[in-house]
Amino acid sequence: MTVAPRRDEHWTNGYCxxxxxxxxxxxxxxxxxxxxxxGVRRPSPGRTMQSCLAIARRLDCGRASIGNLFALPAPRPxxxxxxxxxxxxxxxxxxxxxxxxxxIIVCAWGGSAGRSGxxxxxxxxxxxxxxxxxxxxxxxxxxxxxHPVARIPHRWLRVAAGESGLLLPHERLSP
Numbered sequence: 001m002t003v004a005p006r007r008d009e010h011w012t013n014g015y016c017x018x019x020x021x022x023x024x025x026x027x028x029x030x031x032x033x034x035x036x037x038x039g040v041r042r043p044s045p046g047r048t049m050q051s052c053l054a055i056a057r058r059l060d061c062g063r064a065s066i067g068n069l070f071a072l073p074a075p076r077p078x079x080x081x082x083x084x085x086x087x088x089x090x091x092x093x094x095x096x097x098x099x100x101x102x103x104i105i106v107c108a109w110g111g112s113a114g115r116s117g118x119x120x121x122x123x124x125x126x127x128x129x130x131x132x133x134x135x136x137x138x139x140x141x142x143x144x145x146x147h148p149v150a151r152i153p154h155r156w157l158r159v160a161a162g163e164s165g166l167l168l169p170h171e172r173l174s175p
Contacts, residue, residue, distance in 0.1 A: 005045070005053060005064075015071035015088035018098060021053060026062030030055070031102030033095065033124065034147070035109040035117065036070040036080060051148035052106075059104065067091075067098040069109050069120045077112040087120065092127060099131045107159065107167055110147030111140035118144065122165025129161045136167055143167075 005021040016037040032052050045053060049066070056064035070080050071088030080086040099105055105128065109121060121144060128134060136145035137154040143166055145159070146152060162168040 007045075010094065012088075012090055014073075015091070016073055017067070017071050017088065017090055017094035019049075019066040021049075021056070021064045021066075022062070023053065023056055023064060024062045026060060028059065028061040028104075029063040029065065029102045030059060030061045030104045030106065031065045031067065031098045032106045032108055032148070033098070033128075034066060034068050035077060035112065036068045036086070037066075037073045038075055047149050048147070052108075055106070055148065061104075065098050065102060067095045069117060069124055077114075077117070081114065081116055086116075092123075095124060095127055099128060104133045104135060105131050106135050106137065106148075107145040108137055108148050109145060110150065111142050111144040112147075118142070125161045125165050125167055131161070134159045134161065134167070136169070139167075139169070 005023050008020045009016055010018040052066060053064055070086040071091040072080060072083050072086040074080050136157045136159045137148065138146045138152060140146055145167055157169045159167040159169055
Protein backbone atom coordinates (compact mmCIF):
# COMPACT_ATOMS: atom_id res chain seq x y z
CA MET A 1 0.00 0.00 0.00
CA THR A 2 1.37 3.40 -1.00
CA VAL A 3 1.10 6.15 1.60
CA ALA A 4 -0.20 9.48 0.32
CA PRO A 5 2.65 11.98 0.12
CA ARG A 6 2.64 15.09 2.26
CA ARG A 7 2.59 18.20 0.05
CA ASP A 8 3.85 21.68 0.82
CA GLU A 9 3.30 24.43 -1.76
CA HIS A 10 5.15 27.73 -1.89
CA TRP A 11 2.79 30.50 -3.08
CA THR A 12 3.40 34.25 -3.39
CA ASN A 13 1.01 36.75 -4.98
CA GLY A 14 -0.84 34.18 -7.07
CA TYR A 15 2.27 32.28 -8.26
CA CYS A 16 3.14 28.77 -7.19
CA UNK A 17 6.93 28.60 -7.19
CA UNK A 18 7.44 25.12 -5.84
CA UNK A 19 5.67 22.06 -4.52
CA UNK A 20 7.51 19.71 -2.18
CA UNK A 21 6.37 16.17 -1.48
CA UNK A 22 7.59 14.04 1.42
CA UNK A 23 7.37 10.39 0.35
CA UNK A 24 9.42 8.50 2.93
CA UNK A 25 12.10 8.90 5.55
CA UNK A 26 14.96 8.54 3.08
CA UNK A 27 17.73 11.02 2.30
CA UNK A 28 17.69 11.03 -1.53
CA UNK A 29 15.94 14.08 -3.08
CA UNK A 30 14.73 14.51 -6.64
CA UNK A 31 13.65 17.73 -8.33
CA UNK A 32 11.53 18.04 -11.46
CA UNK A 33 11.35 21.12 -13.65
CA UNK A 34 8.08 21.08 -15.57
CA UNK A 35 6.20 23.68 -17.62
CA UNK A 36 3.75 25.30 -15.19
CA UNK A 37 1.68 24.45 -12.09
CA UNK A 38 -1.56 23.46 -13.82
CA GLY A 39 -3.35 21.48 -11.13
CA VAL A 40 -1.62 22.38 -7.88
CA ARG A 41 -4.81 23.10 -5.95
CA ARG A 42 -6.18 19.59 -6.47
CA PRO A 43 -6.85 17.61 -3.28
CA SER A 44 -4.83 14.69 -4.64
CA PRO A 45 -2.01 14.53 -7.21
CA GLY A 46 -3.07 14.66 -10.86
CA ARG A 47 -1.62 12.52 -13.63
CA THR A 48 1.59 14.55 -13.95
CA MET A 49 2.32 14.50 -10.23
CA GLN A 50 1.46 10.80 -10.00
CA SER A 51 4.00 10.13 -12.73
CA CYS A 52 6.68 12.28 -11.04
CA LEU A 53 6.05 10.67 -7.66
CA ALA A 54 6.20 7.19 -9.21
CA ILE A 55 9.59 8.05 -10.71
CA ALA A 56 10.75 9.37 -7.33
CA ARG A 57 9.66 6.17 -5.59
CA ARG A 58 11.34 3.97 -8.23
CA LEU A 59 14.58 5.86 -7.57
CA ASP A 60 14.13 5.35 -3.81
CA CYS A 61 13.79 9.07 -3.04
CA GLY A 62 12.35 10.36 0.19
CA ARG A 63 11.46 13.78 -1.21
CA ALA A 64 10.31 15.13 -4.57
CA SER A 65 10.21 18.80 -5.43
CA ILE A 66 8.48 20.35 -8.42
CA GLY A 67 9.45 23.64 -10.03
CA ASN A 68 8.33 25.08 -13.33
CA LEU A 69 9.51 27.25 -16.20
CA PHE A 70 6.44 29.39 -15.52
CA ALA A 71 5.08 29.83 -11.97
CA LEU A 72 1.65 31.03 -13.06
CA PRO A 73 -1.00 28.36 -12.47
CA ALA A 74 -2.82 27.84 -15.77
CA PRO A 75 -4.88 24.84 -16.84
CA ARG A 76 -3.65 25.00 -20.46
CA PRO A 77 -0.20 25.99 -21.78
CA UNK A 78 -1.80 28.39 -24.27
CA UNK A 79 -3.09 30.45 -21.31
CA UNK A 80 0.52 31.35 -20.50
CA UNK A 81 0.93 33.21 -23.81
CA UNK A 82 -1.73 35.78 -22.93
CA UNK A 83 -0.55 36.39 -19.34
CA UNK A 84 1.32 39.60 -18.51
CA UNK A 85 3.98 37.81 -16.42
CA UNK A 86 3.67 34.01 -16.56
CA UNK A 87 7.17 33.47 -15.09
CA UNK A 88 6.72 35.28 -11.78
CA UNK A 89 9.21 37.59 -10.07
CA UNK A 90 10.68 34.93 -7.73
CA UNK A 91 10.74 31.94 -10.07
CA UNK A 92 14.43 31.97 -11.00
CA UNK A 93 15.40 32.09 -7.31
CA UNK A 94 13.01 29.22 -6.57
CA UNK A 95 14.49 27.11 -9.39
CA UNK A 96 18.06 27.74 -8.19
CA UNK A 97 16.92 26.68 -4.70
CA UNK A 98 15.33 23.53 -6.11
CA UNK A 99 18.61 22.65 -7.84
CA UNK A 100 20.58 23.15 -4.62
CA UNK A 101 18.07 21.11 -2.59
CA UNK A 102 18.04 18.11 -4.96
CA UNK A 103 20.41 15.23 -5.62
CA ILE A 104 18.90 14.63 -9.07
CA ILE A 105 17.18 17.14 -11.38
CA VAL A 106 14.84 15.87 -14.08
CA CYS A 107 14.13 18.41 -16.81
CA ALA A 108 10.69 17.53 -18.21
CA TRP A 109 8.83 20.59 -19.46
CA GLY A 110 7.83 19.15 -22.82
CA GLY A 111 7.28 21.20 -25.94
CA SER A 112 3.74 22.51 -25.58
CA ALA A 113 4.47 26.15 -24.69
CA GLY A 114 5.63 27.09 -28.19
CA ARG A 115 8.23 29.79 -28.86
CA SER A 116 7.78 31.56 -25.55
CA GLY A 117 8.33 28.25 -23.77
CA UNK A 118 11.49 27.55 -25.77
CA UNK A 119 12.85 31.03 -24.96
CA UNK A 120 12.08 30.57 -21.26
CA UNK A 121 13.58 27.06 -21.32
CA UNK A 122 16.82 28.54 -22.67
CA UNK A 123 16.88 30.99 -19.74
CA UNK A 124 16.31 28.17 -17.23
CA UNK A 125 18.98 25.99 -18.83
CA UNK A 126 21.36 28.87 -18.09
CA UNK A 127 20.40 28.56 -14.41
CA UNK A 128 21.19 24.82 -14.49
CA UNK A 129 24.85 25.08 -15.53
CA UNK A 130 26.08 24.19 -12.03
CA UNK A 131 23.57 21.39 -11.41
CA UNK A 132 25.57 18.25 -10.65
CA UNK A 133 23.10 15.64 -11.84
CA UNK A 134 20.78 16.64 -14.73
CA UNK A 135 18.57 14.15 -16.53
CA UNK A 136 15.88 14.11 -19.18
CA UNK A 137 13.46 11.30 -20.00
CA UNK A 138 14.03 11.83 -23.72
CA UNK A 139 13.55 14.71 -26.14
CA UNK A 140 10.81 16.09 -28.36
CA UNK A 141 11.46 16.60 -32.07
CA UNK A 142 12.26 20.25 -31.28
CA UNK A 143 14.88 19.35 -28.69
CA UNK A 144 12.88 19.96 -25.50
CA UNK A 145 12.90 17.37 -22.68
CA UNK A 146 9.77 15.24 -22.77
CA HIS A 147 7.06 15.52 -20.15
CA PRO A 148 6.64 12.63 -17.68
CA VAL A 149 3.23 11.68 -19.10
CA ALA A 150 4.35 11.77 -22.74
CA ARG A 151 3.20 8.70 -24.64
CA ILE A 152 6.67 7.74 -25.73
CA PRO A 153 9.00 5.43 -23.83
CA HIS A 154 11.17 7.14 -21.25
CA ARG A 155 14.90 6.88 -21.96
CA TRP A 156 16.94 8.18 -19.04
CA LEU A 157 19.54 10.51 -20.48
CA ARG A 158 22.23 12.35 -18.56
CA VAL A 159 22.21 15.88 -19.95
CA ALA A 160 24.34 19.00 -19.74
CA ALA A 161 23.38 22.65 -20.03
CA GLY A 162 24.68 23.78 -23.41
CA GLU A 163 25.97 27.23 -24.29
CA SER A 164 23.08 27.68 -26.74
CA GLY A 165 20.47 27.36 -23.97
CA LEU A 166 19.54 23.82 -24.94
CA LEU A 167 20.02 20.66 -22.94
CA LEU A 168 22.55 18.40 -24.59
CA PRO A 169 22.43 14.61 -24.22
CA HIS A 170 25.57 13.57 -22.41
CA GLU A 171 25.11 9.83 -21.98
CA ARG A 172 22.35 7.26 -21.67
CA LEU A 173 22.02 5.66 -18.25
CA SER A 174 19.88 5.32 -15.16
CA PRO A 175 20.21 7.72 -12.23
